[in-house]
Amino acid sequence: GWRQLLSGAGVRSVSVSGAGVFTGSDAELRMKGHALGGILDSYELSFEGGERMQGNFLVVRLDYSGDFNSERSYTLSLESSGPVINV
Secondary structure (H helix, E strand, O other): OOOOOOOOOOOOOOEEEEEEEEOOOHHHHHHHHHHHHOOEEEEEEEOOOOOEEEEEEEEEEEEEEEEEOOEEEEEEEEEEEEEEEEO
16 A cells, blocks of 8 residues: 555645845835735745746735834745746
């Protein structure tokens, strides 16, 4: 009884978590609106090593903490909807 996985079978998804600082930018308003409205949108994600991914994502979690000098720390989680590609 060994499990055997088939290439290309099943459901694929991408989960991404991140953290940072918002300073009242348009990006903050957009992310907050998407989180509260349950809106899917196209995102291009950039990583420290230069890797980038594109796809449609839903903001499934957005947490704020603190408010110092008009800066708010946040953590967020995104879940993919549809294909995600490396660019």
